[in-house]
Amino acid sequence: MTLDRREILRLAGVGCAALAAGVRPADAELAPSPASADSWAVLMDTVACIGCRKCEWACNVENRLSDAPASTFDNLKVVDAPRRPEHDSFTVVNRFRSPADRDHSWTVKLQCMHCADPACASACLVGALAKDQTGPVTYDAWKCIGCRYCMVACPFQIPAYEYNKPVQPQVRKCTFCAPRLAEGRSPACVAICPNEALTFGRRQVVLDAAHTRIQASPGRYFPHVYGESEAGGTSWLYLAPVEFAYTGLPALDDEPIPHHTERIQHAIFKSFVPPLALYGVLGLVMHALRGDNGHQENTSG
Amino acid sequence: MAEHHGPKPVKTPFMSRGTLVLIALALAGGACYLYRMVFGLAAATNLDNQWPWGIWIAIDVASGVALAAGGFTTAALADIFHKEKYHAIVRPALLTAMLGYTFVVIGLLADLGRYYNVWHPMLPSMWQGNSVLFEVGICVMIYLSVLYIEFLPIVAERFMGRVNLPGPLRIFNRVVDSWLIVCHRFLGRFISLFIIAGVVLSCLHQSSLGTLMVIAPTKVHPLWYTPALPALFLMSAIAVGFPMVIFESILASRSFKLRPERELLSGIAMYTPVLLAAYLAVKIADLVERDAVRYVFEGSLQSVMFLIEVGLGVVAPMVILLSKRARNSIAGLFTASSLVIFGVALNRINVFLISYRPLYPEKSYFPSPFEILVTVGLISTLVLVYRAIVMIFPVIAAAPEAAPREVVVTAPASEPEGATR
Ligand code: SF4
Numbered sequence: 075m076t077l078d079r080r081e082i083l084r085l086a087g088v089g090c091a092a093l094a095a096g097v098r099p100a101d102a103e104l105a106p107s108p109a110s111a112d113s114w115a116v117l118m119d120t121v122a123c124i125g126c127r128k129c130e131w132a133c134n135v136e137n138r139l140s141d142a143p144a145s146t147f148d149n150l151k152v153v154d155a156p157r158r159p160e161h162d163s164f165t166v167v168n169r170f171r172s173p174a175d176r177d178h179s180w181t182v183k184l185q186c187m188h189c190a191d192p193a194c195a196s197a198c199l200v201g202a203l204a205k206d207q208t209g210p211v212t213y214d215a216w217k218c219i220g221c222r223y224c225m226v227a228c229p230f231q232i233p234a235y236e237y238n239k240p241v242q243p244q245v246r247k248c249t250f251c252a253p254r255l256a257e258g259r260s261p262a263c264v265a266i267c268p269n270e271a272l273t274f275g276r277r278q279v280v281l282d283a284a285h286t287r288i289q290a291s292p293g294r295y296f297p298h299v300y301g302e303s304e305a306g307g308t309s310w311l312y313l314a315p316v317e318f319a320y321t322g323l324p325a326l327d328d329e330p331i332p333h334h335t336e337r338i339q340h341a342i343f344k345s346f347v348p349p350l351a352l353y354g355v356l357g358l359v360m361h362a363l364r365g366d367n368g369h370q371e372n373t374s375g
Numbered sequence: 376m377a378e379h380h381g382p383k384p385v386k387t388p389f390m391s392r393g394t395l396v397l398i399a400l401a402l403a404g405g406a407c408y409l410y411r412m413v414f415g416l417a418a419a420t421n422l423d424n425q426w427p428w429g430i431w432i433a434i435d436v437a438s439g440v441a442l443a444a445g446g447f448t449t450a451a452l453a454d455i456f457h458k459e460k461y462h463a464i465v466r467p468a469l470l471t472a473m474l475g476y477t478f479v480v481i482g483l484l485a486d487l488g489r490y491y492n493v494w495h496p497m498l499p500s501m502w503q504g505n506s507v508l509f510e511v512g513i514c515v516m517i518y519l520s521v522l523y524i525e526f527l528p529i530v531a532e533r534f535m536g537r538v539n540l541p542g543p544l545r546i547f548n549r550v551v552d553s554w555l556i557v558c559h560r561f562l563g564r565f566i567s568l569f570i571i572a573g574v575v576l577s578c579l580h581q582s583s584l585g586t587l588m589v590i591a592p593t594k595v596h597p598l599w600y601t602p603a604l605p606a607l608f609l610m611s612a613i614a615v616g617f618p619m620v621i622f623e624s625i626l627a628s629r630s631f632k633l634r635p636e637r638e639l640l641s642g643i644a645m646y647t648p649v650l651l652a653a654y655l656a657v658k659i660a661d662l663v664e665r666d667a668v669r670y671v672f673e674g675s676l677q678s679v680m681f682l683i684e685v686g687l688g689v690v691a692p693m694v695i696l697l698s699k700r701a702r703n704s705i706a707g708l709f710t711a712s713s714l715v716i717f718g719v720a721l722n723r724i725n726v727f728l729i730s731y732r733p734l735y736p737e738k739s740y741f742p743s744p745f746e747i748l749v750t751v752g753l754i755s756t757l758v759l760v761y762r763a764i765v766m767i768f769p770v771i772a773a774a775p776e777a778a779p780r781e782v783v784v785t786a787p788a789s790e791p792e793g794a795t796r
């Protein structure tokens with residue numbers, strides 16, 4: 075069968091149309107968020123928290139983070155200056171004050187939120203970061219290439235990097251004490267909290283408890299559970315006495331962060347149709363136009 | 376006409392005052408590169424948990440990939456759309472792309488915390504198809520191989536039948552030679568498959584490079600944060616392709632004392648204002664659509680950088696190249712193409728660095744002297760390697776500056792193959 079040039083160009087046109095049709099947002103194909111009602115979760119009650127830093131110390135011991143003696147964690151002044159989790163401190167407690175009444179303050183414990191649909195895991199090109207069915211977002215240092223795209227992606231700016239290590243640097247963040255969870259124990263910070271500011275349990279149970287607390291004492295809490303839907307939901311949930319703008323937690327809408335990129339990625343790579351269509355179109359064009367400029371053909375090539 | 380003489384190795388002394396400066400910079404960069412490898416990122420860079428990416432990603436990788444776009448745009452023009460007269464610029468563009476991507480990878484290795492794991496994305500057990508970076512990585516890897524394959528015929532052309540390895544390696548002469556012949560025959564028939572693959576792979580990763588930052592909606596400044604980033608990246612990469620070829624060609628002809636292929640360059644420069652206009656139109660439409668125009672004049676660092684990027688890097692060269700006089704003069708071509716290159720490189724720096732606003736900023740980021748020297752050193756090394764390769768292989772097709780035009784037409788035709796030796 076021989077195709078004349080016009081037919082080939084028409085075919086190329088059809089190919090282009092297929093290409094255009096292929097490259098279109100495909101929402102339905104986005105993976106459903108893996109946040110399940112019975113995965114593990116923790117509720118952090120910033121009203122009940124007394125800022126004692128026991129959780130920081132327990133985390134430090136559990137994860138063998140730094141050689142800092144226990145007494146360093148007795149210094150309660152440090153909570154007044156906002157700190158961020160670092161490669162050698164997975165969790166920090168920060169104090170926030172009411173702009174209206176400087177004596178009214180509350181303390182917020184920070185760590186990885188263990189998102190239901192984690193941006194860091196979607197970003198990671200080798201799957202070093204992954205959401206475990208039971209809740210934790212885990213890190214496999216052996217796979218990691220150290221590109222730090224996960225740090226760019228995290229909407230809570232949590233992962234920290236061991237920039238100081240020339241070899242085998244790791245991405246460091248709260249592990250949700252995954253090994254302890256596997257043994258049926260609660261995370262180290264939860265276990266040590268003296269004032270029950272941290273409540274550990276199945277996500278749905280913990281969420282219900284949070285809403286019950288809000289209803290039971292409406293004056294005590296701002297009526298919103300942070301993390302219930304932020305960025306598609308997280309495994310760590312927060313109650314606060316005021317709007318969350320005053321807790322240092324970022325304002326986020328309900329869309330899981332990975333949807334922004336995966337929508338585009340999946341549209342382009344949907345069963346490889348668009349790239350192959352482009353290949354076909356270019357092939358046809360190359361074939362059809364061959365000899366068009368024949369009189370100009372010359373030595374090279 | 377000028378395009379009738381084929382490419383030949385350039386005959387010129389390697390050393391010059393310029394080369395000496397480049398060698399010095401390359402050595403300094405190499406030392407800094409070594410320093411980073413031995414003492415780690417904290418010692419060599421100003422990166423921290425707020426600023427995970429610096430100029431090694433924004434310039435060495437992102438701008439590097441964009442500026443290597445001349446390879447696929449010229450291949451598309453000359454080989455797919457069969458504008459055969461442009462064949463003369465395919466080889467220099469191919470070489471730039473090949474070296475450009477090679478140095479992108481070398482630059483990336485400096486930035487990777489575990490550079491020795493760079494091959495991990497190749498293992499199917501670690502494939503993570505949701506990751507934009509995975510796609511960029513795989514495409515760049517395959518494309519780099521395609522570029523080397525596309526360069527093979529040039530190697531074969533130069534050495535087929537003349538393989539002369541030094542000393543004891545001599546015994547391999549026959550083997551290497553027959554291997555070159557096989558390559559030459561095979562690629563002679565199937566090179567089109569690779570050329571098309573190169574164009575497809577380029578479209579894929581040039582656009583995906585833009586998708587990378589779409590994962591940080593709360594960190595990237597609204598002047599650049601848009602789901603249209605992949606489209607904008609692809610369009611700007613296509614637009615910068617020919618200006619890059621023009622820029623290099625003019626520089627190379629000055630440095631090698633050759634007559635610039637002015638007519639050819641003016642020819643491809645015609646496409647540039649059209650491509651820039653399309654890019655600009657999408658960029659503006661996107662700003663309007665997202666209601667982000669109000670940020671353009673907000674007076675922040677970001678808005679100033681945006682205005683420079685678009686005004687100086689897109690509008691100015693577009694206007695210059697619309698004028699036929701400018702297009703037909705070397706000075707006009709050089710100015711305009713420099714501006715386009717500046718604009719696209721600045722766009723990549725803006726997207727990856729200037730637009731990035733850490734959620735809990737402790738300090739701002741400015742590259743350390745090591746970071747700057749590594750970047751400068753890599754660019755210098757690239758230029759040196761380019762110079763060496765065009766002196767060994769038949770890449771550049773141009774007549775010596777002094778030669779009068781009439782002689783140019785006939786001389787190379789009468790010159791037997793291999794007379795260049
Ligand atoms: S908070 Fe950040 S690091 Fe933790 S799971 Fe979410 S995206 Fe990943």
Ligand code: SF4
Nearest residue numbers: 198218219221222224
């Ligand atoms: S730094 Fe490691 S964990 Fe983070 S995205 Fe890169 S490979 Fe994945």
